[in-house]
Amino acid sequence: MKKEIAFIFDLDGVIVDTAKYHFLAWRNLAKELGFEFTQEHNELLKGVSRVKSLEILLGIGNVEISEEEKQKYLIQKNEEYLGFVNKMTAEEILPGVSNLLDYLDSKNIIYALGSASKNAPLILEKVGLYNRFAALVDGNDVSKAKPDPEVFLIGAKKLQMKPENCVVVEDAIAGVEAAKLANMTCVGIGSKEVLGKADFVFDDMTGFTTEFLNKLIN
Numbered sequence: 557m558k559k560e561i562a563f564i565f566d567l568d569g570v571i572v573d574t575a576k577y578h579f580l581a582w583r584n585l586a587k588e589l590g591f592e593f594t595q596e597h598n599e600l601l602k603g604v605s606r607v608k609s610l611e612i613l614l615g616i617g618n619v620e621i622s623e624e625e626k627q628k629y630l631i632q633k634n635e636e637y638l639g640f641v642n643k644m645t646a647e648e649i650l651p652g653v654s655n656l657l658d659y660l661d662s663k664n665i666i667y668a669l670g671s672a673s674k675n676a677p678l679i680l681e682k683v684g685l686y687n688r689f690a691a692l693v694d695g696n697d698v699s700k701a702k703p704d705p706e707v708f709l710i711g712a713k714k715l716q717m718k719p720e721n722c723v724v725v726e727d728a729i730a731g732v733e734a735a736k737l738a739n740m741t742c743v744g745i746g747s748k749e750v751l752g753k754a755d756f757v758f759d760d761m762t763g764f765t766t767e768f769l770n771k772l773i774n
């Protein structure tokens with residue numbers, strides 16, 4: 557086991573904002589099922605797996621459908637979502653991310669991805685970040701969704717780092733809980749009121765100043 561620090565990044569809401577594309581695809585599905593799906597409703601799906609997201613959406617609309625229909629709608633929603641993902645470019649990398657990755661590279665600090673998304677590898681490829689991560693853990697690798705710590709523990713293992721030496725960057729409550737259950741330091745991206753369990757909270761990724769990073773590392 558190496559001693560030094562490593563980072564594990566969530567994807568949606570941290571590296572890129574794919575929530576807006578999830579929203580458009582889920583909203584269209586809700587429309588088809590006969591009810592309205594709002595931005596507020598979309599907040600409930602952040603960091604949540606695709607299958608669980610559909611369950612929440614159906615609950616919002618008070619709609620009951622068969623297992624077969626659920627499978628059909630999951631495919632339909634993902635196909636629409638992929639239509640947006642396929643148009644993504646490096647311009648969609650959130651402010652602060654590239655500077656942070658450059659800083660980590662300059663200090664030889666390794667980093668992994670820890671995302672609930674099964675589309676994570678494709679998204680990273682689209683925005684040109686795929687080759688920069690030392691390890692990827694996505695929705696295809698986990699059997700238990702956040703807030704279970706599995707995704708981050710697999711990430712630490714792949715990086716050959718002890719959990720307590722890992723820093724997770726997360727925008728969802730479930731993700732912050734998962735990081736703390738994994739015994740990792742957690743930086744929350746979003747509002748302090750929502751992500752209160754994180755060790756540090758920044759409004760966005762530009763919060764990673766050199767001063768903060770130097771303090772964290774030393």
Ligand code: B16
Pocket residue numbers: 566567568569575578601602603604605606609634670671672673674675676695728
């Ligand atoms: P997919 P993260 C999560 O990504 C999203 O926040 C969540 O809204 C989505 O349902 C989930 O990925 C699954 O995505 O349908 O692409 O497998 O925040 O964990 O990077």
Ligand code: MG
Pocket residue numbers: 566567568569570602603726727728731
């Ligand atoms: Mg997220």
